[in-house]
Structures are given as structure tokens and as C-alpha cells.
Amino acid sequence: KIGANRGAVSLGLRSSTSGPLPPGQSRSLYLVAPRPSQVPSSAAAGDTLVGSIHYGRSNPARHGAGRRPGGFRLSLVVPATTVKTKPLSSSPAGDLASEERKFLIDRLKRIPFETRxxxxxxLANKLLATTPNLRPVLVTRLERLDHVDHRKxxxxxxxxxxxxxxxxxxxxxxxxxxxxxxGRSADKGVLVDALYRKGRALAYMELPEVIxxxxxxxxxxxxxxxxxxxxxxxxxxxxTENTYVLLHIRHERxxxxxxMALKWLTKYYPGTPANFWYVKKRRDLYEKLGWSHCHEYERRWLLVRFPKVYEAF
Incomplete structure (x- = not known):
């Protein structure tokens, strides 16, 4: 790239470098070095790139070449690439005990609960021994114990x-x-989840097969x-919200x-896809109310909608 002067180039201004040059006069030019992205990828720092530059324009209407044959020699030494280094953090080092605790909690969450x-x-006892009532450990343990396939x-x-x-x-x-x-908060979410899980477990204790x-x-x-x-x-x-209604139904029963339990169940019953627990609860409520025809109808629908749960063998 060629500019009329260095100032114009540095300011990004367009400047004309073409035009007639009368005999005996001179004009200064400024050659702009290529950007790093324009340098051949095979060129290393310190290599010399050579080429040529012409200061005239060929004009067939005039006698002679109009410019120096072969142009003027031009060379460029490839500069070293500037490597930007990330400044060292001025913040103090983290608490090693805290970092270790986070690592162990993450490891705890990855351990298969039923098989190991x-x-x-x-590991849970080790964490609780050093930090009693460590909530992430307690929450993880509750979630593992309350697995749908094993909670009973x-x-x-x-x-x-x-x-x-x-x-x-x-x-x-x-x-x-x-x-x-x-309002919502992490504390409230943890509290409500634990209260619901506890209530469900207490309700399950009253099931005939559990008793x-x-x-x-x-x-x-x-x-x-x-x-x-x-x-x-x-x-x-x-x-009575959808998330907690099954426990509310148990409370009414x-x-x-x-x-009343059937009333709240019916509010959420027509869902897609069908909810196994809603169908089962409605079947049981019909039986409790003595509505044998409705109970039989719901029992058959339960077999149709969820055949895997009631396979003969």
C-alpha cells in the first residue's frame, strides 16, 4: 500500500499518489508495510522478502517505456510476531480447603449410589465431618435415597x-x-423440595404393602x-399446584x-401424555367412593395406557 505521507496513512485518510510529474520536480511517497495477515505463512521472523516497485505508468502513445524496466528493487525483513501474554492475576489465591471441598462434592455426585x-x-461422611450441615452433600444424599425405584x-x-x-x-x-x-430463592427451592419429599415418604409409609x-x-x-x-x-x-397436588390428594384422603381429593385430581387429569400416577389415583379414589363402574373403567384404561407396569409375567 502506498500513501502520500505517513500522517495521512496513520490517520486512515485517503491520499492520491498519482498524477503527472514535470521534469525537475519531485514527490515523496510513503510505503506501508504489509499487515501480519498479508505476510506469507511460510515466512519466519528475520526472513527477507524481495520484490519490485514501479514509479511510472506505461503509455503506448509516448516513446519509450515510461518507467524503469524491471522497476526498483524493494525488500522487507519479516518482523518478529508480538505474543500477547495474559497478565498474572493480582487476586489472591483461592482457599485450598474450599477448592478441595468443591472437588469432593462434584466427585460425590458422580458416584453411582445403588452400586457403590x-x-x-x-465420602459424604468425610465431608460432613469437616463441614457439618454441608447442604450440597445433604441434598445429594436426599435425592439419591429418594429415587423412584428404591424409595419404598x-x-x-x-x-x-x-x-x-x-x-x-x-x-x-x-x-x-x-x-x-x-418470591423465589435457592433457599426456598431447597426447603420446599425437602418438605415435599418428606411428606411423600410419610405418605408412602401408610401404603398397605409398606405397612x-x-x-x-x-x-x-x-x-x-x-x-x-x-x-x-x-x-x-x-x-394444590400441579407439582404438589398428589400430596394434597393424600392429605384429603x-x-x-x-x-375433594378427586376434585383436585380431576383438575390436572386430562394431561398429554397420560400420567400413570394420576390414572392410578383416580382408580383408587373411585373404589374408595364405591363407584364400582368408574373403578372398573379406570382399571381397564390403566392396563391399556401402561401395559408395561402390569405385565402378566
């Missing part, structure tokens, strides 16, 4: 794990900050625990109000 339970428990075998452990998570939330401070039914294997020792204390937990959940969320 001892390893999971050992360890409902007592689920309740205990939920209580441990609930204890990490300062409910008075949370209520003062957000209000019980208003057959694990009878409830103190039914009055158990009923009080369920009612107290459900009441606390109701302080934070509307238990325990109060001897199957018709």
Missing part, C-alpha cells in the same frame, strides 16, 4: 435425610426476606408428623374426604 453405596457414604425400601432414611436438609434453612430469615408465599413389611409403631405420632409437615409445606407453596 459404601463409597458414597464414606428406605422411607425412614428419606425422612431423616429430608430433616437434615430442612435444618440448613433459616426459615424465619427466609420468611422475613421473601414472605412465605412470595406389611414395616408396620408403623406409633400411628398417632406418625399422623402428627405428616400433618405438621404438610402444614409447613402449605406455608410456602400452594399445595387422610381426612376422609375422597371426593
Amino acid at each position: 453405596r459404601k463409597e458414597f457414604d464414606a 425400601k428406605r422411607l425412614g432414611d428419606v425422612v431423616a435425610a429430608a430433616d437434615a436438609v430442612i435444618a440448613t434453612v433459616d426459615t424465619d430469615k427466609l420468611a422475613a426476606t421473601l414472605g412465605r408465599r412470595g 406389611a413389611a414395616h408396620p408403623i409403631a406409633d400411628k398417632a405420632a406418625h399422623a402428627k408428623a405428616f400433618d405438621s409437615n404438610f402444614k409447613e409445606l402449605g406455608r410456602w407453596v400452594d399445595t 387422610r381426612r376422609g374426604r375422597p371426593a
